[in-house]
Amino acid sequence: MTFADRQSWKDVREEIRSRILDSTYRPGDKLPRDHDLALELKCARSTVQRAMSSLADAGIIERKRKGGTIIKLDPVTRATINIPITKVEIEARGLKYRHHLITSAVTKAPLSISARFGIADLNSAVRVKALHMAAGRPYVLEDRWISLETVPEFRGVDLSNISANEWLVRNRPYSRCNVQIYAELIMKKEANLMEVPEGSAMLILERTTWIGDEPITHVKATHTVDYRLITNG
Amino acid sequence: MTFADRQSWKDVREEIRSRILDSTYRPGDKLPRDHDLALELKCARSTVQRAMSSLADAGIIERKRKGGTIIKLDPVTRATINIPITKVEIEARGLKYRHHLITSAVTKAPLSISARFGIADLNSAVRVKALHMAAGRPYVLEDRWISLETVPEFRGVDLSNISANEWLVRNRPYSRCNVQIYAELIMKKEANLMEVPEGSAMLILERTTWIGDEPITHVKATHTVDYRLITNG
DNA sequence: TGTTAAAATAAGTAAGTACATAATTTTGTC
DNA sequence: GACAAAATTATGTACTTACTTATTTTAACA
Numbered sequence: 001m002t003f004a005d006r007q008s009w010k011d012v013r014e015e016i017r018s019r020i021l022d023s024t025y026r027p028g029d030k031l032p033r034d035h036d037l038a039l040e041l042k043c044a045r046s047t048v049q050r051a052m053s054s055l056a057d058a059g060i061i062e063r064k065r066k067g068g069t070i071i072k073l074d075p076v077t078r079a080t081i082n083i084p085i086t087k088v089e090i091e092a093r094g095l096k097y098r099h100h101l102i103t104s105a106v107t108k109a110p111l112s113i114s115a116r117f118g119i120a121d122l123n124s125a126v127r128v129k130a131l132h133m134a135a136g137r138p139y140v141l142e143d144r145w146i147s148l149e150t151v152p153e154f155r156g157v158d159l160s161n162i163s164a165n166e167w168l169v170r171n172r173p174y175s176r177c178n179v180q181i182y183a184e185l186i187m188k189k190e191a192n193l194m195e196v197p198e199g200s201a202m203l204i205l206e207r208t209t210w211i212g213d214e215p216i217t218h219v220k221a222t223h224t225v226d227y228r229l230i231t232n233g
Numbered sequence: 234m235t236f237a238d239r240q241s242w243k244d245v246r247e248e249i250r251s252r253i254l255d256s257t258y259r260p261g262d263k264l265p266r267d268h269d270l271a272l273e274l275k276c277a278r279s280t281v282q283r284a285m286s287s288l289a290d291a292g293i294i295e296r297k298r299k300g301g302t303i304i305k306l307d308p309v310t311r312a313t314i315n316i317p318i319t320k321v322e323i324e325a326r327g328l329k330y331r332h333h334l335i336t337s338a339v340t341k342a343p344l345s346i347s348a349r350f351g352i353a354d355l356n357s358a359v360r361v362k363a364l365h366m367a368a369g370r371p372y373v374l375e376d377r378w379i380s381l382e383t384v385p386e387f388r389g390v391d392l393s394n395i396s397a398n399e400w401l402v403r404n405r406p407y408s409r410c411n412v413q414i415y416a417e418l419i420m421k422k423e424a425n426l427m428e429v430p431e432g433s434a435m436l437i438l439e440r441t442t443w444i445g446d447e448p449i450t451h452v453k454a455t456h457t458v459d460y461r462l463i464t465n466g
Numbered sequence: 467t468g469t470t471a472a473a474a475t476a477a478g479t480a481a482g483t484a485c486a487t488a489a490t491t492t493t494g495t496c
Numbered sequence: 497g498a499c500a501a502a503a504t505t506a507t508g509t510a511c512t513t514a515c516t517t518a519t520t521t522t523a524a525c526a
Binding site: 179 | 260307411418444
């Protein structure tokens with residue numbers, strides 16, 4: 001196969017990929033050197049390089065200096081999830097968004113939260129509980145901790161107008177983020193808020209963000225019962 | 234800031250990122266042209282280009298030909314989840330892996346499965362139910378459909394030696410994959426297999442894979458109660 | 467004024483070259 | 497034969513130049 005006219009590094013990537021799919025190259029095999037592939041496919045080595053590093057990012061191949069390129073024996077499925085701002089997500093579905101503040105209090109964070117941030121003690125924090133509504137129905141229940149040590153100006157934010165979620169995203173970009181996803185049985189109090197039966201299975205997303213090593217916020221988001229995280233990879 | 238010695242596109246990326254973090258550039262702002270940034274940072278435009286396309290991949294900025302580069306107003310949190318082969322995952326934890334075949338039967342797929350594959354009817358498929366054990370305890374319960382139309386040779390596979398999971402990964406690479414994640418209450422039969430109380434909240438991962446447009450497999454994987462998907466982004 | 471065509475612009479892609487870096491292989495020495 | 501130093505090798509990164517393409521701006525025209 002040659003790429004007479006409009007070739008691109010993506011074409012090269014797909015060519016390599018198709019050779020993996022049709023078993024020209026098999027798991028564990030060593031691929032030809034970039035240089036040789038460039039000759040064969042009649043393109044520059046930099047184009048092969050671009051294609052290869054993309055495949056390496058995707059977890060399909062493994063590259064080592066001097067060692068060459070091999071097809072991974074145990075490829076992982078690598079899927080990317082997009083977690084939008086809740087308001088944006090709801091409005092993208094064409095539903096009316098509303099945000100209801102439940103409680104907001106300045107307090108010391110418990111050890112479990114400090115541990116999540118990877119610090120010894122978070123003495124000054126705001127805990128915000130809020131409900132995001134889509135078309136009048138509960139959509140996401142969030143239980144959030146915001147570090148006042150890192151974000152002191154959060155004290156003055158009026159949460160009746162803007163959700164903590166939105167304010168933080170627009171005012172405090174983060175440099176690092178950790179996400180944990182799990183299932184949990186909902187308890188009575190939360191069940192009432194979410195308008196679901198007690199003991200329903202809920203999908204929980206916990207997100208923790210930092211700027212550098214400074215904690216910004218930790219949020220436990222409980223999603224509607226029928227919520228599905230959908231990814232493409 | 235200049236990069237006297239060892240500069241790289243990653244340094245440029247971090248420089249741009251830090252300018253976003255310290256509000257030199259704010260959401261909605263237009264960034265300087267690649268060319269000007271290259272002059273300022275004393276590097277080639279291709280280096281800026283590489284840094285920028287990485288930031289665009291991460292969902293932080295948006296680039297348009299002629300339009301230039303802007304900081305996204307509503308950045309999404311983009312997290313990558315790695316879904317390894319179950320056996321590899323368990324062994325990576327230092328636990329003993331065992332695989333227990335529950336049922337395996339050739340049958341016609343129900344409409345719900347065909348729909349997932351995006352085809353009208355899947356007439357010839359294998360349905361495999363199996364339990365992956367870690368250190369003697371149930372770890373993942375999988376309910377899998379394999380298209381015999383796409384993978385006829387699966388008929389002859391002896392599932393007492395190798396899990397369908399592993400056989401497929403090693404023999405039938407896919408070109409497209411869809412993942413759905415949700416929470417579900419476990420029912421009696423499955424609860425017994427997983428050795429958990431009936432009505433526990435389980436994290437479910439459903440994966441569907443294709444080669445081109447041809448369906449390969451669809452699997453519903455029910456994870457242990459305390460399972461957490463952890464990502465970094 | 468509105469509609470269309472042309473020009474300008476900024477990112478996208480690619481080629482080719484040069485040098486850096488991490489591993490491996492070969493060679494040299496005891 | 498064991499070990500360390502040196503040469504080799506394949507990928508990693510960067511620079512320069514050239515050309516392409518999508519989109520906006522401007523200009524021309526009805």
